[in-house]
Amino acid sequence: MVKVITYGTFDLLHYGHIRLLERAKALGDYLIVGVTSDDFDRSRGKINVQQSLMERMEAVRATGLADKIIVEEYEGQKIDDIKQYGVDIFAIGSDWKGKFDYLNEFCQVIYLPRTQGISSSQIRQKERQISLGIVGSSAFVNKLSAECRYVNGIRISGLYSEMDIGPEVDRSCFEFVTDDYDRLLDASDAVYMHEYPAAHYRLIARALQKGKHVICSSPVALTRREYEELTKMAQDNHCVLMDGIKTAYSTAYQRLILLLKSGHIGRVVSVDATCTSLVDVSRIKDYGKEWGSITDWGPTALLPVFQIAGTEYRSFAITTHRLADTSFDTFTKIDFTYDSLTATIKVGNGIKSEGEMVVAGTLGYIYVPAPWWKTDYFEIRYENQTNNRRYFYQLDGEGIRYELVCFAKAISSGSAAPYSCIDGKVSGQICQVMEAYYQNQNMKFI
Ligand code: CTP
Numbered sequence: 176m177v178k179v180i181t182y183g184t185f186d187l188l189h190y191g192h193i194r195l196l197e198r199a200k201a202l203g204d205y206l207i208v209g210v211t212s213d214d215f216d217r218s219r220g221k222i223n224v225q226q227s228l229m230e231r232m233e234a235v236r237a238t239g240l241a242d243k244i245i246v247e248e249y250e251g252q253k254i255d256d257i258k259q260y261g262v263d264i265f266a267i268g269s270d271w272k273g274k275f276d277y278l279n280e281f282c283q284v285i286y287l288p289r290t291q292g293i294s295s296s297q298i299r300q301k302e303r304q305i306s307l308g309i310v311g312s313s314a315f316v317n318k319l320s321a322e323c324r325y326v327n328g329i330r331i332s333g334l335y336s337e338m339d340i341g342p343e344v345d346r347s348c349f350e351f352v353t354d355d356y357d358r359l360l361d362a363s364d365a366v367y368m369h370e371y372p373a374a375h376y377r378l379i380a381r382a383l384q385k386g387k388h389v390i391c392s393s394p395v396a397l398t399r400r401e402y403e404e405l406t407k408m409a410q411d412n413h414c415v416l417m418d419g420i421k422t423a424y425s426t427a428y429q430r431l432i433l434l435l436k437s438g439h440i441g442r443v444v445s446v447d448a449t450c451t452s453l454v455d456v457s458r459i460k461d462y463g464k465e466w467g468s469i470t471d472w473g474p475t476a477l478l479p480v481f482q483i484a485g486t487e488y489r490s491f492a493i494t495t496h497r498l499a500d501t502s503f504d505t506f507t508k509i510d511f512t513y514d515s516l517t518a519t520i521k522v523g524n525g526i527k528s529e530g531e532m533v534v535a536g537t538l539g540y541i542y543v544p545a546p547w548w549k550t551d552y553f554e555i556r557y558e559n560q561t562n563n564r565r566y567f568y569q570l571d572g573e574g575i576r577y578e579l580v581c582f583a584k585a586i587s588s589g590s591a592a593p594y595s596c597i598d599g600k601v602s603g604q605i606c607q608v609m610e611a612y613y614q615n616q617n618m619k620f621i
Contacts, residue, residue: 177203179264180256182247184211186224187298188234191268191290196240198287199266207260208235209247217426218569222580223299223327257281296327303328303587308359308387310378311369312336312344315392319367320348322575328583335359337374338464360385365586367419368392372470372609373463376401379416383408388415390582393474394609395602402606406599415585418605420478421574422548423596424581430568431541431553432482439555440536444516446483448476448532450548451523462501469495469507469612472522474605475548478597479532480511480518486604488513493611493618502613506621509608549573 181199185192185208200206210232216224226234232244245256257265258281265278268289278284307329309316316334323329333351334340335358346352353359356378360366365388370378376396382389383405395418396402409416422428435443450472459465488511495507505525511518521528530545539557543550551570556563581594588594611617 176205177264178205178207178260178262179203179266180207180209180253180260180262181266182209182211182253183268184216184221184224184295185231185235186226186295188231188238189293189295189298191293192235193238193240194290195266195268195287196235196238200240202264202266202285205242206240207243207245207256207262208241209245209253209256210235212246212248214426215248217577220325220571222325222571222576223296225299225302225584253278254281299327303583305329305364305388305583305586306332306362308332308363308366309334309349309369310336310356310359310366311392312338312340313369314341314343315369317343317345317348318573318575319369320345322572322579325572325576326579326583328587329579332362333359337370356381357385360387363387365389365415365582371464372397372466376405379405380408383412383414383416386412386414388582388586390415390417390419390578393418393420393597393602394470394605396606396609397470397613398610399603399607402603406603413589415582415589415591417582417585417591417595418474418597418602419578420474420597421578422475422550423478423482424574424577425550425570426568426577427550427553427566427570428479428574429596430566431543431550432479434555434566435483435534435536435541439538440534440540441538442515443483443534443536445535446480446516446518446532447521447534448479448519448547449521449528449530450476450546451521451526451528451530453527454524456498456503456505456525459503462498462503465503466524467497467502467504467507468522468524469504470609471524473507473520473608473612476520476522477605477608478601479534480520481601481604482598483534484511484513484516484518486600488518491608491611491617493616494621495612495618496621504612507612 179202262282264283266285269286270289272286320331334349335353366382368391379389490512492510495504497504506523508521532543532547534541543553552567554565585591585594
């Protein structure tokens, strides 16, 4: 019996896939199909896959062409499979020509001509075509437009800002740059908001009133009430409103949270997160239109606090340093006291410290090295070091492209909840902390 094996994602199964399977099957008597797992796809940069592994396997099964379906989960698995199943022929589309020649050592490798004019990417692209306007003036907008290229179904429209758009912004990434916000909104289905925080509420409200979906670099608003108003407005206008903290979309960070919830370090006793960056504060023209430490880094540092410890703290105390006669903080520390744990964030714009995160528990602790907010790696450490565990997960594009994929999926489905990695409770609480900060609640100045 001649055994043939082939692999693929088989997302939104199309006739290109079916023709491939038919020809692979015709090469022998028994066809094994390896369907890539969601994690494996993500680790190799395939982030737009629409269907779950189960749905994709079911679609392959329904063709009736596969005698056996397996899951491809790791790099190098093909060699293991070929040996394990006694495979004679490895068949794959010609778009992979040359890439699998190394398997000739184990079986015959055949590249089958790819069917022209169809692909999963193309179908995904056609299904949704979201025109995304960007609001902001810093170099971050360059990153955003670069990351959009990895996301099926999102196209950048224009750029708008109320600030001076500096030379660091690459204007060629945009169809147009405008100082007319309505023009941007009219040309877009959705906006990515990265304007100075004090402008968020007003600009988001305008977008939602016009029926535009919004993702906003956190904080979404500077008071709890404003946040709630915006959430309501989004609901009333059938729009998606998503909080944008890219760390929440990194696989390593998500796994860390899951490991914690599964009790790997026992009961959590403290969460400490530090985020800082050096900026030349003497060059700031208008401090009211700037991201200080608390607005720039606060939401990122608060994310693990609220996701691990919850939002129901008993009390908090703020220590801050502001530039004389301005509301711009170069350093802020907030201590939260919960019923049975404590959490501290330290954030700085204009100072530098070690940007690490430590979560301590009754059995051990999690250590995430700097810069923890761009994490692809963390360790679980125990008293007995031989039990220590290290975890590594690929992170591409600092999490921005994953965040954009989720935003696009939320828009298609009409609901943020299944795709947003940040609960509304957490976003609301972040806004409440901003409010407390600007009202000088429980505040000590240094
Ligand atoms: N394939 C094919 N003809 C096509 C599309 C895919 O022969 N038009 C083959 C691929 O070469 C591969 C298998 O089908 O051997 C599974 O491919 P997969 O990557 O899942 O499909 P694509 O449509 O190429 O997906 P994407 O656009 O996401 O890359």
